[in-house]
Amino acid sequence: MRGIRQFSFLLGIGCLMSFFVLASAIADEGRGSRHGNDFDSSDDDSTQHRNRHRQSHRNRHGEQSVGAVEDPTYKEQCGACHFVYQPALLPSGSWHKIISNLEDHNGNNVAIEEAAKNTIAEYLTNNAAENSSGELATLITQSLLGETPMRITEIPYIRRKHHDIPKDVFQRESVGSSSNCVACHFTAEQGIYDDDFVRIPE
Ligand code: HEC
Numbered sequence: 490m491r492g493i494r495q496f497s498f499l500l501g502i503g504c505l506m507s508f509f510v511l512a513s514a515i516a517d518e519g520r521g522s523r524h525g526n527d528f529d530s531s532d533d534d535s536t537q538h539r540n541r542h543r544q545s546h547r548n549r550h551g552e553q554s555v556g557a558v559e560d561p562t563y564k565e566q567c568g569a570c571h572f573v574y575q576p577a578l579l580p581s582g583s584w585h586k587i588i589s590n591l592e593d594h595n596g597n598n599v600a601i602e603e604a605a606k607n608t609i610a611e612y613l614t615n616n617a618a619e620n621s622s623g624e625l626a627t628l629i630t631q632s633l634l635g636e637t638p639m640r641i642t643e644i645p646y647i648r649r650k651h652h653d654i655p656k657d658v659f660q661r662e663s664v665g666s667s668s669n670c671v672a673c674h675f676t677a678e679q680g681i682y683d684d685d686f687v688r689i690p691e
């Protein structure tokens with residue numbers, strides 16, 4: 490009789506303990522799922538969606554950047570007629586072709602002293618798309634499949650990104666041509682081409 494009572498007492502304690510273990514495991518799981526969201530613990534679907542959206546923008550922001558142009562010789566010599574394109578926007582093979590054909594550069598004879606030309610060539614090829622890290626440089630390299638176009642605007646990835654813009658937009662006086670990146674990408678000088686920082690001028 491005493492043996493049975495003792496047994497059911499122990500059984501009761503056992504049940505109680507497993508209940509606490511189970512309860513704390515459930516509570517932990519609840520906390521764990523909230524950890525998935527860095528911003529707040531709201532379970533509202535739309536808030537979570539907004540937060541995820543904001544976070545992905547923040548992550549992409551830096552990655553779509555190719556940095557600002559740093560070489561003073563390149564800026565001075567090549568910035569006379571147009572925006573100075575970041576070296577990571579083209580592969581080294583393209584820069585090599587462009588520098589080798591400056592006497593016939595888009596209808597212009599670009600005359601640059603040999604020493605300056607070598608400095609520019611070195612800067613452009615050392616920092617070319619395939620020699621740069623970051624998402625934009627990588628996307629450019631991947632989309633080229635080894636091709637070396639003379640224009641950034643001929644890169645498949647870049648073409649794809651501008652596919653939906655009507656042709657006449659590029660002909661507007663405020664834009665001039667598709668080569669005038671800075672007309673729409675107002676952060677282009679810092680090397681930021683993220684679509685959060687685009688405004689097509691009237
Ligand atoms: C005398 C004026 C002039 C100078 C100096 C000049 N360019 Fe150009 N460049 C042009 C013109 C014009 C275009 C064509 C722009 C257009 O189609 O709107 C062009 C286009 C380009 C493009 C293609 C842009 C695109 O559409 O993707 C690159 C790259 C380029 N130039 C690099 C250079 C480099 C590198 C230098 C210096 C070594 C340089 N340019 C100096 C006049 C010049």
Ligand code: HEC
Binds near residue numbers: 641659664671689
């Ligand atoms: C007429 C305005 C205009 C000009 C000029 C222009 N772009 Fe754009 N670009 C846009 C717009 C608008 C988008 C966003 C397209 C979209 O929403 O997918 C874009 C998208 C991009 C993207 C993709 C950004 C992202 O977040 O996915 C890159 C990279 C880019 N442009 C680079 C360039 C470069 C380099 C030049 C110059 C050679 C240039 N663009 C010239 C308007 C322009």
